[in-house]
Amino acid sequence: MNEKILELKNSFTASLANVAEVAALEELKVAYLGKNGSVTGLMKNMGALSPEEKKSYGKEVNDLKKYIADAIDEKQVYLGELALQKEIDSLPEFDVTVPQDTARGSYHPITLVQRQCERVFRSMGFTIEDYSEIVTDYECFESLNIPKFHPARDMQDTYYLENNQLLKSQTSAAQNAIYKKYKKALYEEGKPIRAIFPGRCFRNENTDACHENTFFQMEGVMVDKNISISNLIFFMKTMLSEVFQKDINVRLRPGFFPFVEPGFELDISCLICGGEGCPSCKHSGWLELCPCGMIHPNVLKEGGIDPDEYTGFAFGLGLTRLAMMKYGVKDIRDLNSGNLQNLAQFTEDK
Numbered sequence: 172m173n174e175k176i177l178e179l180k181n182s183f184t185a186s187l188a189n190v191a192e193v194a195a196l197e198e199l200k201v202a203y204l205g206k207n208g209s210v211t212g213l214m215k216n217m218g219a220l221s222p223e224e225k226k227s228y229g230k231e232v233n234d235l236k237k238y239i240a241d242a243i244d245e246k247q248v249y250l251g252e253l254a255l256q257k258e259i260d261s262l263p264e265f266d267v268t269v270p271q272d273t274a275r276g277s278y279h280p281i282t283l284v285q286r287q288c289e290r291v292f293r294s295m296g297f298t299i300e301d302y303s304e305i306v307t308d309y310e311c312f313e314s315l316n317i318p319k320f321h322p323a324r325d326m327q328d329t330y331y332l333e334n335n336q337l338l339k340s341q342t343s344a345a346q347n348a349i350y351k352k353y354k355k356a357l358y359e360e361g362k363p364i365r366a367i368f369p370g371r372c373f374r375n376e377n378t379d380a381c382h383e384n385t386f387f388q389m390e391g392v393m394v395d396k397n398i399s400i401s402n403l404i405f406f407m408k409t410m411l412s413e414v415f416q417k418d419i420n421v422r423l424r425p426g427f428f429p430f431v432e433p434g435f436e437l438d439i440s441c442l443i444c445g446g447e448g449c450p451s452c453k454h455s456g457w458l459e460l461c462p463c464g465m466i467h468p469n470v471l472k473e474g475g476i477d478p479d480e481y482t483g484f485a486f487g488l489g490l491t492r493l494a495m496m497k498y499g500v501k502d503i504r505d506l507n508s509g510n511l512q513n514l515a516q517f518t519e520d521k
């Protein structure tokens with residue numbers, strides 16, 4: 172190797188070893204590879220060389236250029252990593268096992284009543300089902316004896332997606348799938364269908380103290396031979412007395428839902444005003460809590476179950492309203508407010 176080139180290479184290597192900061196590295200780069208740098212200066216000697224010498228000299232200069240450029244890039248990466256590590260080391264250390272002073276989270280009141288209901292129904296042999304919030308028109312309406320353009324659809328306007336699916340307006344949307352899932356066990360093993368399916372529902376409606384556009388319901392169905400209204404009333408009464416742990420005034424009145432026949436509205440005496448009338452109960456003293464009825468033969472048929480052989484009941488409990496009554500929340504909108512000071516009060520249960 173040309174002596175001058177070798178000298179420059181050695182001096183660069185020694186200087187690079189002493190560089191400890193990005194700014195100094197940049198200076199070194201300019202000193203060697205810049206327009207007036209040492210390596211560029213080597214090219215000026217080319218004129219005095221023979222064509223043969225020029226060839227090997229030129230190659231050696233180019234090799235040195237590449238060597239210096241690569242070494243600078245490598246050092247730049249190294250210095251970057253070093254700086255990052257320094258920054259990490261300067262962060263305060265923390266111990267994940269040290270207890271924090273901040274308040275602990277609590278269960279939402281709707282979660283609490285949902286779990287109470289689940290406990291009661293599980294103890295009576297019901298399975299708990301999870302179901303999608305996005306459903307088809309068939310699931311939410313058609314399979315429930317509500318054909319297209321049926322006036323009953325007006326009661327449950329909801330939010331439609333561009334692909335024609337919709338946000339479910341009622342947990343009843345899972346009924347058809349539940350019948351299809353369990354009919355084999357019903358027919359072949361004689362196992363009654365007993366299922367509850369809590370879930371979030373959506374409706375396009377004006378909100379007030381007892382109506383939200385997003386709320387929770389808990390559907391329940393039971394199908395077997397000889398199921399009657401007495402079974403329905405027994406399960407409703409058991410659930411309410413377990414949840415409230417006291418006697419509650421209840422009234423049952425006729426109600427129309429295309430998927431049950433006969434259908435009922437189950438109201439409870441408003442626990443906010445003691446039945447006197449207030450905004451929470453639309454000043455009637457009663458709160459619609461749990462519509463129910465005997466499953467319509469068309470709905471059973473659509474689920475693959477012969478209505479001449481089997482009967483069943485279904486109910487659609489308003490979980491959000493149940494939470495209002497249980498915890499004395501006067502305005503349903505407070506439950507969706509995300510106000511932790513309000514919500515953190517309800518920690519009595521798991």
Ligand code: FA5
Pocket residue numbers: 340341342343374376381382383384385386387388390428431434459460461462463464485486487488489490491492503
């Ligand atoms: C239904 O949704 C029927 N699917 C219930 C049903 C199931 C009937 C099975 C028969 C058999 P309805 O629209 O009334 O029915 O709602 C049921 C309950 O959900 C109401 O009683 C109420 O407690 C609650 N609910 C309804 N709309 C709202 C709302 N906008 N905000 C809060 N709770 C509501």
